Amino acid sequence: MMGTLSKSVILCAVVALGACTNPNSLGQGGGAGAGSGVSAIEPGSASDPTSPAYFQQTIGDRVLFLVDQSTLTDEGRAVLAAQAGWLNTNSDYVAIIEGHADEQGTREYNLALGARRSNAVREYLVSQGVAGNRLKTLSYGKERPIEICSAEACYSQNRRAVTIISAGLSS
Amino acid sequence: MKKLIATLLFGLSGIFATADVAMAQNGPLRIEITDGVIEPLPFAVPNFVAETSGAGQLAQDIARVVAADLSGTGLFREIPKEAFISNITNFASPVQFADWKAINAQALISGAVTVEGGGNVSVKFRVYDVFSGQELGNGLRFRGTQDGWRRMAHKVADAVYSRITGETGYFDSRVVYVSETGPKNERKKRLAIMDYDGANLKFLTDSNNIVLAPRFSPTGDRVLYTSYETGFPRVFVLDVGSVTRRVLEDQSGTMSFAPRFSPDGQDVVFSITEGGNSDIYRMNIGSGRRTRLTSAPSIETAPSFSPDGSKIVFESDRSGSQQLYVMDANGGQATRISFGQGRYGTPVWSPRGDLIAFTKQSKGRFHIGVMRVDGSEERLLTASFLDEGPTWAPNGRVIMFTRETQGANGSSSLYSVDVSGRNLKPVRTQGGGSDPSWSPLQQ
Known part of the structure; x- marks a missing residue:
């Protein structure tokens, strides 16, 4: 965050x-x-x-995931469709998609799970016409929670993929 | 469990047998640590004798570290000084065994410290089996720099431990871990290295980038870890002596993590994630040549070599949930070894080769556990809100791990537990800590 x-x-x-x-x-x-x-x-x-x-x-800028899942929800797909629309209109921008997990899981597994989530977002955006070379992915696993309680109310917000926009195509 | 109590043997020799030792069993002073002990063996460590002027403080300090090492195992119990009837003021004088017997000290450790020229120190010691009135092994002397006095103390304790248990010790060792400060949502992480008991802390990186899961090389000279220094998770190798680091794997569009050395220190196994899929690779550090060991659409990560280098244990969710698998060190068919209820991750092969330690997640709790390498005889050693990431002491008798507490103010710290499940305790660190990796015994 x-x-x-x-x-x-x-x-x-x-x-x-x-x-x-x-x-x-x-x-x-x-x-x-x-x-x-x-x-x-x-x-x-x-x-x-x-x-x-x-x-x-x-x-x-974000979509949320169910426990241990990287499948996009209907709600998530709607957000991503809008994200794709924006990216297709504003084609000078590139994005990094950060995948995150909640704290219920081992460190390595959560890194891999966050990578699945960011990749699911990337693939959806590409399917909506966003050029793949504008989208990088990154996983933070459970290293960067935005909510800090140890309860589902927080976990549900932490199981996320966030699309971060930045200017210009980079190599 | 019950058997081992009987194997806590108290020494005697037939010739000196008296009424009070007649009830003890035959054999030397010995603890068999097959499954931990319930009744710790009482020992006495009088202050070491200062044999040169100016050695007094060192003599005291070294004796204290020796005593702390032994007590810390849970296998030994120190008899406090206040109970002593006599003391040892001359290393060469005969020991008054009756005085130590009277306070039930079964082992007695005497020592002496000499400060030599050029900042060097020598420490000598003897271990006595009080009830047999005999020395256990021979006197031994260590020499080193005065700055390194704690290492000499640990070496004395390792020798004592080894003579009484028949096992190699683990006190002259270090731990590399991730030092943590700050709240959960703004945690700062940096690599730190310290003696196994928390002394001599030194930081190896700053806290500008997230660092994860450092792993010692088989000789303790290098550390592999994952860092976000490039903006993406990447495996780095760091030279402990010079504190210089380099990225090992920097392929654009991928991330790499979960590295571990091969037993010969030449190769690294780790995960690379590409297109959302994580698989295990092996790379020769010298040549950079890389081999892919797994090719599955599932998550394959946390690889760890068997000590003979022939096998790799790792975790995979190919069955639908996180489980442990063993494969040949060059890849190929993998055999699932975990079948209990729940999820299994972060497997680590014991340095003795006999067990695999792991993290288990079941019914909302986390456990550190061990199983035989074929998956049989699973035993859970701990239970808490979040325990993870075991690492073995060099002798395979103790496991250190991360314990994280629950809630908004939750924090991580290091704990250790005997492989028997006994002697669970926090490891002293400055601030929070996670992801410990235990070094081999130092040379």
């Missing part, structure tokens, strides 16, 4: 340097009204549909 946030903040600074320093544009045209008026949209902010922040907050 920390990594996700810090990356999008950096991106905002790079992509929309001018806008980020302009306090007048803050707080306008947020959320649902994103498309309502050009002047109200701060480029790079969550209200800019072409921004990674919009991808993260409005499209949804």
